[in-house]
Amino acid sequence: MFFEGNAHKFGNDINTDYIISGKYKFKTLNMVELASHVMEDLDPDFSNKVTPGDFIVAGTNFGCGSSREQAPLVVKYAKISAVLAKSFARIFYRNAINTGLPVVECDTDLIGEGDVLEVDLSHGFVKNKSSGVSISIKPLPGVMIKILNDGGLSAHFKKYGGFNFE
Amino acid sequence: MGQTIIEKILSSHSNSQVYANDLVVAEVDYIMGQDGTSPLTIKAFQEMGGEKIFDPAKVIFVIDHNAPSPNEGVSELHKLMRDFARQKGIYTCDVGEGVCHQLVPETGAVGPGSLVIGADSHTCTYGALNAFSTGVGSTDLAAALISGRMWFKAPDTLKIICHGELPPGVYSKDLVLFLTGQITADGATYLSVEYTGQAISALSQDARFTISNMAVEMGAKAGLMAADEKTFSWLESFTNKKYQPVEPDPDARYFRIEEYDVSKLEPYVAKPHTVDNVCPVGEVSDTVIHQVVIGTCTNGRLEDLRIAAGILKGRKCNKDVRLIIAPASRKIMLDAIKEGIAETLIESGAAFVTPGCGPCVGTHNGVPSDGEVVISTANRNFKGRMGNSKAFIYLGSPATAAASAITGRITDPREFLK
Numbered sequence: 001m002f003f004e005g006n007a008h009k010f011g012n013d014i015n016t017d018y019i020i021s022g023k024y025k026f027k028t029l030n031m032v033e034l035a036s037h038v039m040e041d042l043d044p045d046f047s048n049k050v051t052p053g054d055f056i057v058a059g060t061n062f063g064c065g066s067s068r069e070q071a072p073l074v075v076k077y078a079k080i081s082a083v084l085a086k087s088f089a090r091i092f093y094r095n096a097i098n099t100g101l102p103v104v105e106c107d108t109d110l111i112g113e114g115d116v117l118e119v120d121l122s123h124g125f126v127k128n129k130s131s132g133v134s135i136s137i138k139p140l141p142g143v144m145i146k147i148l149n150d151g152g153l154s155a156h157f158k159k160y161g162g163f164n165f166e
Numbered sequence: 167m168g169q170t171i172i173e174k175i176l177s178s179h180s181n182s183q184v185y186a187n188d189l190v191v192a193e194v195d196y197i198m199g200q201d202g203t204s205p206l207t208i209k210a211f212q213e214m215g216g217e218k219i220f221d222p223a224k225v226i227f228v229i230d231h232n233a234p235s236p237n238e239g240v241s242e243l244h245k246l247m248r249d250f251a252r253q254k255g256i257y258t259c260d261v262g263e264g265v266c267h268q269l270v271p272e273t274g275a276v277g278p279g280s281l282v283i284g285a286d287s288h289t290c291t292y293g294a295l296n297a298f299s300t301g302v303g304s305t306d307l308a309a310a311l312i313s314g315r316m317w318f319k320a321p322d323t324l325k326i327i328c329h330g331e332l333p334p335g336v337y338s339k340d341l342v343l344f345l346t347g348q349i350t351a352d353g354a355t356y357l358s359v360e361y362t363g364q365a366i367s368a369l370s371q372d373a374r375f376t377i378s379n380m381a382v383e384m385g386a387k388a389g390l391m392a393a394d395e396k397t398f399s400w401l402e403s404f405t406n407k408k409y410q411p412v413e414p415d416p417d418a419r420y421f422r423i424e425e426y427d428v429s430k431l432e433p434y435v436a437k438p439h440t441v442d443n444v445c446p447v448g449e450v451s452d453t454v455i456h457q458v459v460i461g462t463c464t465n466g467r468l469e470d471l472r473i474a475a476g477i478l479k480g481r482k483c484n485k486d487v488r489l490i491i492a493p494a495s496r497k498i499m500l501d502a503i504k505e506g507i508a509e510t511l512i513e514s515g516a517a518f519v520t521p522g523c524g525p526c527v528g529t530h531n532g533v534p535s536d537g538e539v540v541i542s543t544a545n546r547n548f549k550g551r552m553g554n555s556k557a558f559i560y561l562g563s564p565a566t567a568a569a570s571a572i573t574g575r576i577t578d579p580r581e582f583l584k
Contacts, residue, residue, distance in 0.1 A: 013351055013352070013440055015546075015548050017528075017546070017548045017549075017550055017551050018548065018549070018550070021528065021550050021553075021555075022202075022231075022527040022528040022529055022551070022553070023528050023529055023533075023550075023553045025202065026201070026202050026231060026232050026239075026240050026243070026527075026529050027237060027239030027240055027243075028239050028243075029205055029206065029209060029243070040555075041549055041550040041555035042549075060352055061351060061352035061355065061385065064351060064352065064385065065287065065546065065548060066202075066286070066287045067203060067285055067286055067287040067289075067301040067302060067303050068202060068203065068303075069203065069206050069285075069303040069304040069305060070206070073206075087352065087355065089352070089355060089385055090355060090356050090385065090387060091287055091301050091302065091303060091382075094302065094303060094306060095303035095304075095305070095306075098303060098305040098306060099303075099305060141189075141319065143189060143317060143319075152305070153210075153214075153305045153306065153309055154210050154213040154214050154305055154308070155213075157214035157215070157216075157308075157309055157312065157313075158213065158214050158215050161215075162312070162313045162315075163191050163309070163313065163315060163317055165189070165191070165317070
């Protein structure tokens with residue numbers, strides 16, 4: 001998996017209410033519609049600023065708060081190719097992998113707003129093309145690589161009829 | 167080598183000897199979905215090619231987050247849930263029955279040693295019953311509905327020992343806010359927390375739920391307590407099922423141990439907009455408020471309503487404050503009526519809403535306006551949480567909320583307990 005795009009920077013403790021507000025997410029399963037509200041409470045214009053393939057880049061504890069799977073789904077439907085953060089809250093991390101949204105743990109202090117990034121998950125590196133710096137990434141657990149490679153947990157289950165981590 | 171509580175529960179559900187960082191595919195005892203997460207679960211279930219639920223008796227759906235439905239979009243999703251539940255034989259708690267995290271324990275299906283997953287982050291609440299329960303997303307839930315199993319990475323454990331006795335006017339909510347301020351919003355990420363010590367043993371079962379409920383606000387996977395006679399007597403009022411307590415081994419390995427003396431604690435609030443932004447109530451006591459919320463899965467239990475009524479008895483809410491009360495279950499609401507608590511609260515000026523999540527998630531029942539300040543007994547004060555990103559939410563105990571409703575500003579409840 002290889003992606004190239006621009007970085008959109010956010011701070012620490014970006015919770016799932018910020019990613020998609022409760023006032024929208026209960027009403028519909030239409031993720032395209034919900035994706036127009038992604039990050040709205042932090043930046044009302046955010047969904048218009050994203051060029052397909054861009055990255056959300058944040059500090060610690062990204063995705064804390066509720067278990068709403070709408071959170072990684074709206075990020076994906078907003079055409080964000082991956083989320084990079086110093087650390088992730090555990091439920092969001094699982095949900096992202098289960099729904100096929102790549103999440104990358106790395107030192108995001110080395111990335112600035114608008115920087116152009118290359119993210120290569122197959123070879124496990126991030127390159128900041130704007131600064132020329134290469135950033136190492138914390139590898140995903142083997143189980144999660146398997147689920148992500150299968151296209152998410154639904155596809156994994158469809159393929160194997162259950163969990164298959166052999 | 168000795169095991170922690172969570173290592174023991176994961177071991178008993180996977181026929182293996184589990185230690186922290188092991189990968190486990192474990193049998194699940196009980197599965198819960200609510201109306202914000204079940205619709206996506208149903209979608210994932212269908213995408214997986216699911217047909218049968220592994221054991222419908224081990225599954226519960228709860229319509230609590232938007233109950234009754236505030237708009238047609240929600241109504242359609244509720245219908246989807248009801249139709250699926252009927253077709254698959256899933257027991258559903260519908261509008262007015264209460265919050266999932268009160269209703270699941272009230273079924274009696276969860277107790278010491280149980281392994282429970284729920285598509286709601288506050289599923290960690292049942293840790294107060296000595297169960298390993300944790301929040302998952304909709305796709306994980308769908309996988310468990312089909313297979314009856316779930317994969318886990320066994321977490322390390324943070325042991326929090328609370329010594330001493332809480333002073334009068336200081337409650338379990340104050341304790342858990344204090345602890346969240348100390349540990350911080352991601353200080354327990356991926357960890358299981360074991361709460362122990364004299365101060366925890368002294369708490370009622372209702373008060374213990376409040377603490378386990380907020381384990382996820384420190385990033386934790388679980389918030390576990392030992393089972394004692396209070397646990398078993400609480401369970402006996404709901405079930406005849408026999409549970410065996412799960413105790414950590416004396417030589418269990420802990421990732422970290424924190425000890426606190428709670429005897430000098432005071433009432434605390436979490437200030438906007440993070441749960442770990444905690445200070446003593448006294449530091450913000452000049453803050454004018456517009457709305458008070460008492461209820462939710464954190465503090466909507468009978469003891470909470472009783473504490474609030476004790477302060478509001480014979481007094482009136484400030485004329486510029488709306489006091490909204492959402493009991494955590496129908497049973498609690500009925501008990502509050504029988505005990506005269508509901509009458510006291512309504513006479514003081516409170517507005518009762520349907521047992522359920524109430525205004526906590528920002529979809530109905532009291533969305534604040536721009537610039538308004540709310541004090542709530544809920545567990546989250548994120549910007550926009552209650553449906554308006556320009557409002558300000560403080561979190562406190564039912565006593566602090568009730569005292570604040572009287573004065574119209576954030577108030578130390580001990581002023582009314584003298």
